[in-house]
Amino acid sequence: MPKFLHTADWQMGRAFSRFETEDGAALVEARFEAIEKIARLANEHQCDAVLVAGDVFDAQTVADRTIRRVFNATGAFRGPWVMLPGNHDAALAESVWTRAQRLGAVPDNVHAALEPGVINLEPQGLAILCAPLTQRNTYSDLTEAFSTWETPERLIRVGLAHGSVQGVLSDDIDSANPISPNRAEAARLDYLALGDWHGTRQIDGRTWYSGTPEPERFRNNSAGYALIVDVPGPGALPQVTPLETGRYQWHQWRETLTVESDLDQLLERLGELPEPSVVDLRLEGAITLAGEERLTNALSVAEARFRSIQCDRSGLQLAPTDDDVAALKADGYVGEVIEHLRSHQQDDDAEAARDALAILAGLLKDRKQETSE
Structure with missing residues (x-):
């Protein structure tokens, strides 16, 4: 049955101006290395897909070179990647994503979920229900629509979203974008892959934050991991294994x-x-x-x-x-x-x-x- 890798909050293009120039450059480079490691892990664990739950980029204004390097770093894994815009790289009418498309930088195996809806990965046995952010902050739960979206019964239902699980996370999370704490159950999801909280965290048996794959701040919240998610079958409880990806x-x-x-x-x-x-x-x-x-x-x-x-x-x-x-x-x-x-x-x-x-x-x-x- 399907197995996939869940990651989020790459924040590519982030500047480390508080550090010496040499150190800041090394910290930037480590983030590209983290993507390359994710691709290798997806191969090693024979994953069917890689899901990125938002904030691939740190800002809409990142350099073209950064955009190209991000997608080049995914090259080792030739299976499908599904990338969701988050609050830092929201799917605006004109965004870092539309610029990436104009540059021709997005590989054929990368699905940019710029609109709400379902991406069916039939060969991989996955139906990815996507709730991209189309502005930096929203005040309604974009994952509520998951309950109304039908998917083939033979496919594993996986939600992909970016925001704050209400009543669970602290108030200082990056964005105000709310997500219901019982979304996985209400929307009949086999797994809900979340981004925005930069540390690895389990919300319930089917809902996880992967955290950022390379730590970028002084906060003891288990950053520096990606999650391997193995779903035995529709309705079955997923088996989630954190794998270390961080260098520093x-x-x-x-x-x-x-x-x-x-x-x-x-x-x-x-x-x-x-x-x-x-x-x-x-x-x-x-x-x-x-x-x-x-x-x-x-x-x-x-x-x-x-x-x-x-x-x-x-x-x-x-x-x-x-x-x-x-x-x-x-x-x-x-x-x-x-x-x-x-x-x-x-x-x-x-x-x-x-x-x-x-x-x-x-x-x-x-x-x-x-x-x-």
Whole structure:
């Protein structure tokens, strides 16, 4: 019986401007690699089709080159692809989809579901009920029409939609496009393939979000997967298997350093992360000069090891111990400056005072080393 791959939210053309140029380019490239991996997985698992539940593109204005590269990346799987417009690439009268067609970029085996209706894949035993978005936001449930659409009894009924399952998902999902939580049952669907929630999530036995195949934000929601869906027969409960597709792991940590062991644990956790990591770190609390040196060295190592690491230390105060100050041999006027900077880390110019203290400590340490040589 039919087996297909469910994916969504590719967001091709997305820019990663918050990252360094090299890192941003690598993150963009990873999304193309994810499509290529999806095509390989569809072949390896002998899938009959690949269904993309919306947001193939991140915007209507993506470059022509991006459009061509997206469809080129699907080339390894020669079976049918059904691609649904989502809220980012809605099927407007003039859209990224109509431009792709004019470019001649859409392969013959790719079905762009630009209008509501059923795409019957007779040889594959599938009837795909499609609810494309024709504008960025709608306030009625476009999947309601599924209940009125008839399909051949011998074909598996699969719904393809993009939006928010009402009463199940959080309010911060990308779009307001509502979907009834009992749509699969009401429309007699064997499976409902959804997009818009960027993590893999099961709603019920027949309804799943696949999530984005390559993580693109700091949110712990099981992104980086595609779903292999095996339906034994009409009316039978589908067997759904998540397969990992993501290359990079995204981690966002908010840490407060109070005692030395807090820093020890933080550096240990950093050391355990795999190389293909994207890390966003914000530190608060206090750290000694010796701890600051350890942290700086560890971050330098991490910058060379990870895909990206960004660390905000503006909320982290330098708290030199008496031993720190004694080791710097900062007496007289220099010692007074250190005490002045220490006391001003609570003021409005706390970040400047912290940076100045760190620079001064570094200069004193360098001078001490030169003297001893």
